[in-house]
Amino acid sequence: MIHDALLVAGKDLRLELRSRVALNQIVPFALLVLVLFAFALDPDRGLLEAATPGLYWVAVLFSGLLALQRSFSVEAADGNHDALRLSGLDPAGIFLGKVLAVSVQLLVLEVLLAVGVAVLYSTHLGGWPLLLVTVVVATTCIAAAGTLYGVVAAGLRVRETLLPLLLLPVLAPVLIGSTRAFEAALGGTPSEGWPWVGLMSVFALLYIVAGVLGFGPLLEEA
C-alpha cells in the first residue's frame, strides 16, 4: 500500500512539475486573494491585521479547492480513471498517494502565502512550533477530505460545483481551528491553540480512514 502510494504521489507530483499549473496559476491566485482582501478590508483601519489568520486560511482553502479540482481533472481528461482502476494498484494506496501529492502542493502554497502575509499584512510570525504543526495537520485535513469528496464528485460534469458544496461545509471546523491556532501562536498564547490542533487531528484521522476504506468501492465504477 505504501509503495503504491508513493508511486501515485510521484506520478502526480511529476505531472505538476512538468506542467507547473500550481506554480503558475494557483499560487498567483492565492496571492491575488490576499490582495483582494486588502482592498476589501482597508489596511489603514487595522481590520486587516486583526483578521490576518482567518484571511490566510480562507486563501488557503480557496486555493486548495483549485488544487484539488486540478488533481481530479487531470485524471478525467485522459481517461486515466480506468487506467488507474485496471493498474492493479491498491486503492488505499492510490488514495494516500493522491493525498500526499495534494499535501505537498498545499504545503508549498502555504509557505508562500505565509511569506505573502508577512510582507503584505506586516504580520510578525511567531509561536513557530504551533504554527508549523497547525499547518501540517490542517493540510492533511484539507488533502484527505478533499481527495475523498473529490472522487465522489469525479467523472461528473457537475464536479466543479459539487466539490465546493461538499467540501467547504465539511472543512469549516478546519478553518475555525487553524485560525484560532494561528491567532494563539501569533498572539503569544500557544496553549490556547493546541486543543484546536487536537480536534483537527481527529478530523484528519477520520478522513484518512474513510478514504482508505472508501476509495476502493468508489473507484470501481468511477
Place this chain on the structure above:
Amino acid sequence: MTTQIARGSKGVEPAADAGPTSTGSRGTLILGILTLVALGTLALFALVLSPDDSNQGDAVRIMYIHVPSATLAYTGCGLATLGSIMYLWRKSQWWDLVAYASAEIAAVFTAVTLVTGMIWGRPTWGVYWVWDARLTSTAMLLLLLLGYLAVHRLPAEYSVRAKRASIVGLLLVPNVIIVRQSVNWWRTLHQKPTLFSNGLGSKIEGLMLFSLFLGFVAIGLLFAWLLIHRFRLAWLEEQIAEEGIDASIAARRAEAGDIGRWEGTP
C-alpha cells in the same frame, strides 16, 4: 361463450386499480389523522392555554415548534447516516432510500428550525441572526444535508449515485459532531455564556413543559408521516428510472430477436 368473449375484450384494459394509486395507505391515513390531531392540540396549548414566559414574553410560543424541529432535524440526519451505512454494508436499496428521504425531510426541518430561530431572535435579542453555537451549527447542518442530497440527485445510474451518496451520508454524523464541537469551543471560549442563553430557561415547568412535550409528539408524528410518503415517492422515482432502462434493454432485445427471426425464417 359470449360471456368469455365479453370478458376477453374487457381484459385488454390495464388493471389500473390492482395496485395503490398514491403513496398513501391505511397506515398513513391513521398516522396522518393522529398527526393533525396532535398538531391541533399543540396549537391549542402553545398559543392559547400556556402562559407567556417571564423573560421572553409570548415569543416562547415559537420555541414549542423550534426545539422539536431541531431535534428531529438531527434525528433525520442520524437516520441518513444509518441508512448510508446499511446500504454500503448490505447493498439494500431500501436503506438507501430511507437515508435519502430522511435527509430531505431533515433539510426541511432544519430550514424550519433556522427560520423559527431567527423570528424568535428578533423580539428577544433584537437581531435576526447571531453567530451563537446553536444557530451556526444548525446552518452548517443544512449545508451538509444539501451536499448529500445533491449527490443523490446526480444524473447518473442508481448504483453510482447510491454508493457515492452513501459515502457522503455516512460521514454526515461525524461531520456534525466535529462541526458542533468546533463551533461550541469557538463561541464559548471568549464569550460570556449568559449573553446568548438558550431560548428556554432552565426552569421550564407546568403547562410550558407540557406544551413542549406536545411539540415533540406532534412534530415527531409529522416527521414519521412525511418519511413514509417521501420514501414511497423515492421508490417510485427509482422504478421509473429503472423502467426507462428496462425499456431500452427490451428494445435492444427486440431488435436482436427480429434480426434472428429474419435470418432464421425459412
Place this chain on the structure above:
Amino acid sequence: MNDTWGYVAAAWIIVMGTFLVYAIVTIVRGRALSKQVPPERRRWS
C-alpha cells in the same frame, strides 16, 4: 406585547405553511408517478 404576537403568528404560519406545501407536493408527485409505474412495482416488497 402585541408586537411579539406578530412574530409568533408569523413563525407559526410560515412553519405550518411550509409543512403543508411540502406534504402536498410529496403526495401529488406520488400520485402522478404511481400512474406511470405498473401496479405490481408501485410499492417496495
